[in-house]
Amino acid sequence: MSVLESLPALLVRQLESQAASSSPEDPWIFAAHTDLNLQGEYADGYVILGRDVLVCARANGKKIGVQYYKGTRTLQEKKHQEDQIYTIQTIPLARIESLEVIRQIGCSTLLCRYADPPQQTEKLGKAEEDFLTGEFRIAYTTNLEAGDLRHLASLFSKWKKGETLCADDAKSKSEEEYCPKCGLMYPNPNRKICPRCMDRKSVFVRTLSYFFAYKWKIAGIFFCIMATALLNLVWPYLNGTILYDKVLSQDEAFLEFLHLPAGRGAVALALVVLTMILTKVTMQAVGIVQGILTAKVVPRVVRDLKNDVFESMGRLSIRFYSSKQTGGLMTRVMDDAEEVSGFFIDGLPYMLSNLVVLIATAVILLRMNWKLAIPVLLYIPFVFWISSHMIPKLWNLNSNRHRARRSLNGKVNDNLTGARVVKAFGQEKREVKQFDRYNMRMMKTEIDLVRFDRLFDILYTAAENISTLIVWGLGGFLLFYEGEISLGLLITFISYVSQLSGPLDLLSFSFRWWADSMNCAQRIFEIIDSISDLTEAEHPIHLEQMKGEVELRHVTFSYDPNKAVLKDVSLKIESGKMLGIVGRSGAGKTTLVNLISRLYDPQQGEIMLDGINVKDIAFSDLRRNVAMVSQETYIFMGSVLDNIAYANPNATREEIVEAAVLASAHDFICKMPDGYDTIVGSRGRDLSGGEKQRISIARAILANPKILILDEATASVDTETEKAIQASINYLIQGRTTISIAHRLSTLRDADELVVMEEGRITERGTSRELMEQKGTYYKLRELQTRALALRGVE
Amino acid sequence: MQEPFQLEQMEKETKEMLKLRYLTKENCTFQRTPGGFVSLTVGDEHYDRIQVFCTFPFTDRYRCVSIRESTEKAKEIGIIQDLNQDLDAETVAMIQEQISLRYFTPVITKIKSVKEEYGFAYFDVETDHGPCRFAIHMSGSAVVHLSETRVLFLDLDENRFEIPDLTALSTKEQKKISVFL
Numbered sequence: 001m002s003v004l005e006s007l008p009a010l011l012v013r014q015l016e017s018q019a020a021s022s023s024p025e026d027p028w029i030f031a032a033h034t035d036l037n038l039q040g041e042y043a044d045g046y047v048i049l050g051r052d053v054l055v056c057a058r059a060n061g062k063k064i065g066v067q068y069y070k071g072t073r074t075l076q077e078k079k080h081q082e083d084q085i086y087t088i089q090t091i092p093l094a095r096i097e098s099l100e101v102i103r104q105i106g107c108s109t110l111l112c113r114y115a116d117p118p119q120q121t122e123k124l125g126k127a128e129e130d131f132l133t134g135e136f137r138i139a140y141t142t143n144l145e146a147g148d149l150r151h152l153a154s155l156f157s158k159w160k161k162g163e164t165l166c167a168d169d170a171k172s173k174s175e176e177e178y179c180p181k182c183g184l185m186y187p188n189p190n191r192k193i194c195p196r197c198m199d200r201k202s203v204f205v206r207t208l209s210y211f212f213a214y215k216w217k218i219a220g221i222f223f224c225i226m227a228t229a230l231l232n233l234v235w236p237y238l239n240g241t242i243l244y245d246k247v248l249s250q251d252e253a254f255l256e257f258l259h260l261p262a263g264r265g266a267v268a269l270a271l272v273v274l275t276m277i278l279t280k281v282t283m284q285a286v287g288i289v290q291g292i293l294t295a296k297v298v299p300r301v302v303r304d305l306k307n308d309v310f311e312s313m314g315r316l317s318i319r320f321y322s323s324k325q326t327g328g329l330m331t332r333v334m335d336d337a338e339e340v341s342g343f344f345i346d347g348l349p350y351m352l353s354n355l356v357v358l359i360a361t362a363v364i365l366l367r368m369n370w371k372l373a374i375p376v377l378l379y380i381p382f383v384f385w386i387s388s389h390m391i392p393k394l395w396n397l398n399s400n401r402h403r404a405r406r407s408l409n410g411k412v413n414d415n416l417t418g419a420r421v422v423k424a425f426g427q428e429k430r431e432v433k434q435f436d437r438y439n440m441r442m443m444k445t446e447i448d449l450v451r452f453d454r455l456f457d458i459l460y461t462a463a464e465n466i467s468t469l470i471v472w473g474l475g476g477f478l479l480f481y482e483g484e485i486s487l488g489l490l491i492t493f494i495s496y497v498s499q500l501s502g503p504l505d506l507l508s509f510s511f512r513w514w515a516d517s518m519n520c521a522q523r524i525f526e527i528i529d530s531i532s533d534l535t536e537a538e539h540p541i542h543l544e545q546m547k548g549e550v551e552l553r554h555v556t557f558s559y560d561p562n563k564a565v566l567k568d569v570s571l572k573i574e575s576g577k578m579l580g581i582v583g584r585s586g587a588g589k590t591t592l593v594n595l596i597s598r599l600y601d602p603q604q605g606e607i608m609l610d611g612i613n614v615k616d617i618a619f620s621d622l623r624r625n626v627a628m629v630s631q632e633t634y635i636f637m638g639s640v641l642d643n644i645a646y647a648n649p650n651a652t653r654e655e656i657v658e659a660a661v662l663a664s665a666h667d668f669i670c671k672m673p674d675g676y677d678t679i680v681g682s683r684g685r686d687l688s689g690g691e692k693q694r695i696s697i698a699r700a701i702l703a704n705p706k707i708l709i710l711d712e713a714t715a716s717v718d719t720e721t722e723k724a725i726q727a728s729i730n731y732l733i734q735g736r737t738t739i740s741i742a743h744r745l746s747t748l749r750d751a752d753e754l755v756v757m758e759e760g761r762i763t764e765r766g767t768s769r770e771l772m773e774q775k776g777t778y779y780k781l782r783e784l785q786t787r788a789l790a791l792r793g794v795e
Numbered sequence: 796m797q798e799p800f801q802l803e804q805m806e807k808e809t810k811e812m813l814k815l816r817y818l819t820k821e822n823c824t825f826q827r828t829p830g831g832f833v834s835l836t837v838g839d840e841h842y843d844r845i846q847v848f849c850t851f852p853f854t855d856r857y858r859c860v861s862i863r864e865s866t867e868k869a870k871e872i873g874i875i876q877d878l879n880q881d882l883d884a885e886t887v888a889m890i891q892e893q894i895s896l897r898y899f900t901p902v903i904t905k906i907k908s909v910k911e912e913y914g915f916a917y918f919d920v921e922t923d924h925g926p927c928r929f930a931i932h933m934s935g936s937a938v939v940h941l942s943e944t945r946v947l948f949l950d951l952d953e954n955r956f957e958i959p960d961l962t963a964l965s966t967k968e969q970k971k972i973s974v975f976l
Contacts, residue, residue: 038831040896042925063925070951071930072917105852106899106955111830135844136830142899143952396974784805 003028007046008080011057015048018088027051029165030155032148033079034141035067036107042067044080047110047139049152049159052093054112056138057086069144089138098160099153101146108146110139110153207340207521210304214297221297222349224290229353231283232499233360238276240492247272249488298345305337305524312528336520343517351510354503361496368493369485372474376497379467383504386463390456391509397452401445408438464501471497534601540618546625547610548575548706548737550596555605557595565591566602567760573753575706578738580748582778583757589741590630592757593709596739597626609707623647627705629729631712633689633696637681640669643695644676647703655702662731663698664724665691690721697728708733710740714747745782754778816873818862819881823873825889833889835862835872842872847893850874853941856898860890900947900955901927906968916975918948922956929956938975946975 004012029049037043042063048055065081073079097115101108114132141149155165211218246254250265260268362380365373415422415431422431475490485493550573557566565588573579581589595602598614607614614622627647635643644659645651651659656676660666668691672678678685680695687695693713700708710729714722726747733740742748749768756764756777764776771778816837823837825845832844844865849856857878863869875881878890901922908919917930929950931937939947944961961969961976969976 036899040892040899066926066928067924069927069929069954071915072928104897104899107896109896132829134828134830135832137832140896143954146952400974780805 002026003031003048006031006033007048008044008078008082008084010082010084011046011086014057014086014088015055018090030152032139032141032152033145034110034139034149035063035145036140036142037062038137038140040107040140044084044086045139045141046086047149047152049155050093054091054093054096054099054156056089056091058089058139059084059086069142091138093156093159095132096156099156101150101153103146107140107142108149109137110141110149112136112138203518203521203525206525207344207518210301210341211297211344213304214300217293217297221290221293221345222352224286224293225349225353226356227286228283228290229357229360231279231286232357233364235276235279236492236495236499238272238279240490240495241486241488242272243276244488244491245486246488249486294345298341301341301344302337305340306334308528309334309337309524336524339520340517340524343513347510347513347517350506354506358500358503358507361499365493365496368489368496369478371478372471372485372493375470375474376467376500379463379470380500380504383460383463383467383501384507386459387505388509390452390459392512394449394452394456397445397449401442401449404438404442404445408442411435411438460501460505464498468494468497534598536619537616540621541612541616542618543610543612543621543625546621546706548625549573549608549610550707550737550739551608551611552592552595553606553608555592555595555602555607557591557600557602557604559591565760566595568605569760569762570605571755571762571765573737573739575737576735577752578733578740578750580751580754581739581741581757582745582748582754582781587757588760589757590711593628593711593739593741596707597628597709598622624703625706626709627700627703627707628709628711629693629696629700629713630709633692635681635687635692635695637679639674639677639679640672640695641676643680644698644702646699651702656698659698659702660695662701663694663728665694665698668694690718690725693721693725694728697725697732701728701732705736707737707739710738710742712741712743714742714744745778745785817881818873818875820883820886825882825886827889832865833893837873840872845872847890847897849894849898852898853945853947856894857891860894898955900957903948903956903958906964906971909971909974911974918956920956927956929954940976946972948975 004015007015027050029051031046031048034045034047035042037045037058043061044059044063046055046057048057059081061084063081066077068077068079091112095115097113100111100113102111113135116133139149158165242254245251247265247269250263252262255262255264255268258268258271362373362377365376411434415435422428471490471494475485475493478484479487479490552569552571555566555569556564558564569588569592571579581592583589591600594600595607596609596614598607598619601615609617609622609625624647636646641653641656644656644665648655653676657666660669660676669676669678672685680687697713713729714725730750740748740751748754751768753765754768754771755762756771758777764771764774764778766774768778772782818835818837823835826834826836828834828844830844833847835842835845842864846863846865846869848861848863848869850859850861858876860875860878862872862875864872875890878887882890901924903920903922905921906918907921910917910919911933915930916933917928919928920926929948931948931950937949939949941947946958946961948956948958950956958964958972964972
């Protein structure tokens with residue numbers, strides 16, 4: 001779509017007459033829509049980047065129609081109002097020094113910084129605007145359109161640098177993706193799924209495939225459900241028509257049918273009662289078998305689904321985990337697996353059997369007596385209507401209660417965790433008061449739910465009872481006055497009528513259940529199907545013996561497209577040497593080492609290990625040869641032994657102990673009651689920061705990597721522990737290429753080279769002595785730290 | 796070339812960081828710039844463009860308003876203790892305008908409909924800025940309870956919408972959003 005096609009027709013005409021660009025062929029590069037005017041009112045506007053001009057078009061009036069935010073506009077509804085006249089401001093690109101988007105809380109501002117104006121002597125014949133200088137706000141927008149505005153600013157800076165702009169640049173970055181079927185905007189453009197038109201059928205078939213492995217058991221469950229339904233259908237006939245009309249009224253034809261001589265009604269009664277008992281027992285037995293089969297299938301399918309999800313989670317890159325959207329997605333997926341299989345086992349078969357029961361009952365009722373059946377069947381839609389209207393409300397109340405309980409639990413948890421602070425500041429009373437508020441809310445939701453639940457029950461039962469009463473009334477009439485039916489038939493009929501309520505109840509919310517469970521299944525498959533943005537090369541290079549040479553060539557990297565964290569970084573570390581990285585927090589140090597261990601891939605530039613691009617190296621070799629000890633150590637749930645041997649599970653016990661000794665961890669591990677078998681991690685024994693750190697160093701020693709990354713490895717420990725850890729590190733770095741990030745510069749004394757990073761760039765490099773002579777940032781930091789230490793000494 | 800390192804200068808800066816400077820009409824002048832921003836002169840310091848941050852944007856918007864540099868670091872220049880008291884009317888209006896732009900939050904005056912669908916809630920509302928439709932995530936922190944009767948909704952792009960007083964809504968409207976309360 002060309003830039004002009006996205007603009008209102010009137011504006012296009014205005015542009016053509018007022019803002020002629022000197023490049024008549026394809027003069028416009030990108031247009032960003034804005035939705036606020038400079039007074040902060042909703043109003044349409046456009047900022048259009050041309051080949052040689054920037055155009056700001058501001059609608060002359062406020063917006064009259066609805067302001068659509070993300071997820072609410074359909075294809076039929078336009079972003080802008082068509083009949084607006086715009087005020088157009090044209091700025092020659094040459095006059096602009098930079099464009100910057102200032103992100104605020106509820107809106108963003110586009111700031112234009114003018115370059116120095118032309119000489120006054122050139123003023124003749126030029127507009128006043130050509131001589132503006134300083135910073136000007138040229139557009140406002142809500143967060144909805146901020147992405148496009150940022151894209152425009154980045155295109156401008158590309159142009160300013162002399163880079164060529166390609167056709168791809170014209171694409172809107174926050175391009176709202178619409179569902180091609182219904183036109184609804186996807187609530188999450190990264191997840192191109194329209195909740196309304198999701199292809200539930202294919203998701204359904206795919207989910208079914210998980211059950212296929214257990215097809216015989218499933219068939220068994222299905223058989224049981226159908227058998228129960230059938231027996232349920234037989235029951236009213238047995239205890240109505242057979243019992244009253246055939247046995248108790250000593251029906252001769254029936255006795256003959258049972259091959260019993262006339263007058264042996266008692267035997268016939270015994271036989272029928274026995275059959276009734278048998279029917280009930282069979283129903284119970286079938287129920288038990290079904291329960292056993294279900295218990296065998298459901299946990300297995302849930303396990304299969306979770307395994308698949310977990311496996312794909314491992315395959316995904318770190319970027320996937322850091323994204324907020326997917327973070328939420330992950331936690332829900334595990335619950336989803338249970339929801340999905342629950343529906344397939346509990347919901348689906350029952351729905352089918354209920355449908356069968358419903359149809360069969362209706363047919364039976366009509367066949368028994370159509371006069372009685374018609375009022376009942378006319379009544380069905382009414383009962384159905386009650387439950388389909390009231391059940392969603394019941395669910396809402398249920399989720400209200402759930403939310404209230406969650407916040408109450410949260411409050412309790414908060415208090416337990418912060419008990420020390422509460423006590424220390426003597427705030428027990430206030431906490432009790434606050435707790436009471438949450439408790440009260442919980443109580444209210446509980447009362448609401450119970451009240452509505454009762455109401456629903458009463459209404460539903462009343463509806464049912466009325467239908468039974470009608471049948472009794474009409475049936476009685478037919479029995480006594482018309483003599484059309486028998487007592488047994490009436491009792492049978494009523495039993496069938498009462499059997500209708502169960503299926504109706506279930507079917508009334510079955511569609512919602514189905515839709516919800518398919519949505520859950522969709523989320524699961526999304527994770528299973530997601531492709532990692534970090535993939536191993538098709539034919540990866542295997543490096544059995546790595547030398548450990550690291551080189552970065554013009555590496556540029558950003559997490560967020562609008563803010564580069566590393567800018568054109570180049571450096572080389574020879575095998576076995578140590579590089580120290582110094583810099584303020586947020587300078588890009590950790591990002592740099594994350595790129596070396598390929599947790600992310602750079603957008604520009606290359607990272608070479610032993611002269612080979614990391615992207616081409618097999619993951620297994622890369623992970624084996626690059627190890628990281630960082631400030632945030634992670635101890636997995638398991639024994640100390642497992643944790644040390646994490647990267648090298650085949651290590652012998654002696655090797656593990658040796659590694660622990662070298663990491664100064666052996667001593668404290670031995671002192672723990674269970675030694676190396678002590679269970680640590682989230683559910684195990686608590687370890688101090690220093691202890692965790694030493695275990696992770698032992699892990700790195702045992703991994704025996706060729707390239708070792710130390711990211712603030714000693715930052716969170718006391719001075720004494722730091723000394724011990726430092727000694728271990730000194731051992732650890734021997735014969736390895738080491739990259740060490742440290743705030744305490746004394747730990748980098750032995751580095752062969754030091755680099756100082758500032759705002760994503762390397763600003764200083766050299767040995768410690770060279771950098772001291774340069775008197776730059778390193779000198780400054782060093783000096784500060786020395787003085788601080790000296791001061792402590794004085795104290 | 797980097798500036799030579801001066802410890803005294805740095806220590807002075809650190810000490811300054813610990814000081815709170817109050818801005819009043821006696822010690823500073825705010826002015827509108829031709830570019831639509833606000834500049835500030837305080838003593839012999841001049842800032843071409845400043846940013847206005849509310850320290851208590853919800854509970855007391857115009858108290859302790861922090862005036863900061865326009866750089867990325869946004870270093871604090873000073874604090875206006877009570878915006879309505881400490882500056883002249885014209886400056887107050889200018890600062891308030893900056894605040895209302897920075898914290899752009901339409902106030903919901905009427906709730907036409909709220910539809911819950913597949914993990915999202917779709918709002919159709921009237922606001923003091925005009926009719927709006929927005930969507931929020933049902934899970935997570937899209938609904939912020941500022942007080943018993945005051946609620947803030949954050950949409951998918953973190954745009955904000957506020958209901959300053961729930962009791963001002965009709966019972967019918969309150970019912971529509973009862974799920975979030």
